[in-house]
Amino acid sequence: xxxxxxxxxxxxxxxxxxxxxxxxxxxxxxxxxxxxxxxxxxxxxxxxxxxxxxxxxxxxxxxxxxxxxxxxxxxxxxxxxxxxxxxxxxxxxxxxxxxxxxxxxxxxxxxxxxxxxxxxxxxxxxxxxxxxxxxxxxxxxxxxxxxxxxxxxxxxxxxxxxxxxxxxxxxxxxxxxxxxxxxxxxxxxxxxxxxxxxxxxxxxxxxxxxxxxxxxxxxxxxxxxxxxxx
Numbered sequence: 001x002x003x004x005x006x007x008x009x010x011x012x013x014x015x016x017x018x019x020x021x022x023x024x025x026x027x028x029x030x031x032x033x034x035x036x037x038x039x040x041x042x043x044x045x046x047x048x049x050x051x052x053x054x055x056x057x058x059x060x061x062x063x064x065x066x067x068x069x070x071x072x073x074x075x076x077x078x079x080x081x082x083x084x085x086x087x088x089x090x091x092x093x094x095x096x097x098x099x100x101x102x103x104x105x106x107x108x109x110x111x112x113x114x115x116x117x118x119x120x121x122x123x124x125x126x127x128x129x130x131x132x133x134x135x136x137x138x139x140x141x142x143x144x145x146x147x148x149x150x151x152x153x154x155x156x157x158x159x160x161x162x163x164x165x166x167x168x169x170x171x172x173x174x175x176x177x178x179x180x181x182x183x184x185x186x187x188x189x190x191x192x193x194x195x196x197x198x199x200x201x202x203x204x205x206x207x208x209x210x211x212x213x214x215x216x217x218x219x220x221x222x223x224x225x226x227x228x229x230x
Contacts, residue, residue: 027079027086028053031064034101037168038109039075045213048072049112057081063088064104066111068120073112075105092179099172100179103161106214110160113215114153121149124223147192155198155225158184159218162199163208167217173205198225 024032032039032051042049050072054061058078063085067074079085088104089097114120123129129145136144158180165176180199187194201207201221211217 024053025079028077031077031079031085031101034098035064035075035105038102038105038164042073042109042112047109047112047116049109050074052076054078054080060084064101064108066108066115068112068115073109073115075108075112091182096172096175096179099165099169099176102168103165103176103180106164107157107161109164110157110215110218111153113160114156121153123152123226124219127223127226147190150192151190151194152226154193155195156218156222158195159198159202159208159222159225160214162202163214163217166205166208167214170205177203197228198222201225201228 039049039051048071052067052074054076057080059082061078061082061084063077063079063082065076065078067076089100092100129148162173162177162180166173169176177199181196181203184193184195184199187196198221201224207221208217209220
């Protein structure tokens with residue numbers, strides 16, 4: 001066990017101190033272990049990231065999610081009493097599961113980075129919101145805007161997960177892309193998590209040219225996807 005993982009497990013366990021009889025579950029330990037390279041990168045890059053393990057049952061919650069509180073990113077594990085934790089990997093072959101978890105953690109780090117840049121839900125320079133078709137009522141317009149904003153952020157984060165895989169596990173890129181493509185194909189068209197406009201652009205590794213970091217690596221492709229997400 002690496003020293004960073006030991007530190008993470010200690011800090012995560014400390015968050016459960018209010019219930020001394022509880023410790024980290026096997027599932028939580030396995031996910032944290034697989035995510036360790038991403039967490040190590042965040043530490044090296046001096047990104048303010050904390051790990052939070054929810055001690056209570058959290059049915060229906062995303063097993064891995066990112067929150068942003070007081071200028072710090074919070075990687076939240078919600079796995080107890082949550083069938084989603086097992087369902088997320090149910091169709092993934094066991095040897096590929098650690099790489100999938102790592103890509104999921106990198107996806108969440110993409111959200112963290114956008115928050116830290118003050119760019120959350122913001123379009124890049126040169127882009128603007130445009131409404132085509134009949135003018136919706138105020139409630140529908142708000143929902144459509146929220147869906148677009150979330151979809152864009154999920155698209156950026158999906159590309160970060162793929163860029164991370166390309167940098168760390170290039171031999172498994174095609175498998176991770178296929179998994180992500182299948183996962184997103186189940187989303188309602190133009191819904192909150194319909195990132196197909198971006199995922200299909202990243203089918204070939206050459207679509208993500210080398211850059212100093214995975215966030216810069218995805219910028220051009222993300223902007224290209226913005227043009228087709230209509």
